[in-house]
Amino acid sequence: MSLSQKIKRYNKDFEYSYTLGVYPTIELLLHQPDKVEAMFFHSKGIKNQGIQKIKALCNEIGIEPMENDRMVDKLADRGNTYAIGIFQKFGTQLDQEENHLVLVHPSSMGNLGTIMRTMLGFGQNNLTLIEPAADAFDPKTIRSSMGGIFQLKVQTFAKFTDYWGSYRHHVIYPLMTNGSTSLPDVIFKKPYALVFGGEKSGLPDDFLQYGTSVRIPTSEAIDSLNLAQSVGISLYHSWIINN
Secondary structure, three states, rough: OOHHHOOOOOOOOOOOEEOOOOHHHHHHHHHHHHHEEEEEHHHHHOOOOHHHHHHHHHHOOOOOOOOOOOHHHHHOOOOOEEEEEEEOOOOOOOOOOEEEEEEOOOOOHHHHHHHHHHHHHHOOEEEEEOOOOOOOOOOOOOOOOOOHHHHHHHEOOOOHHHHHHHHHOOOOEEOOOOOOOOEEEEEOOOEEEEEEEEEEOOOHHHHHOOOOOOEOOOOOOOOOOOHHHHHHHHHHHHHOOOO
């Protein structure tokens, strides 16, 4: 059986996943080249400069990119997908001395991918997911992150207390609508962990017992911000005051 016959549309239980599109595929090749299993491109993208870069990067790591329109069309969720990289999923542990971002039960793969890319923009590289959570390796998440996942360390825990027990020296800052301290007044003490709840209900009041709870001040016209927006604002603030 050929490789193309073995590869199926993504399932969370698979040991592999794949990138959808030129840019995330380039990020895979640049940052996780040892995890690459195969590379496919579509004949429609043959003149695309990104495809030429993919071919050059594949040559460096000894992978032969294959033109396979049928495979790309089978896996792609959009008609303008020109490249797909197949890779083995990888596990990582967080850096003990670096700051962390903790997402408790995030459900949107689009938000998760956006957050991954935002993290890189503001100097954060360590992400914790508390289950149940959106799948970090789903191709939709990877595409939303523009391949940002390949520069991150991502660790998953069944419960927040499991994370807290593993990284007890991190100062916890839960972001909550009823947080005790306004974000502009917070000076984050390193190493710290910014903790956010899911899209539907945020963090429960139980999290008021951890560290210093923080609220993002907004006008009375809304009751809360989107998760990705809240994370972006908080990461920007923490980045500015620490640089």
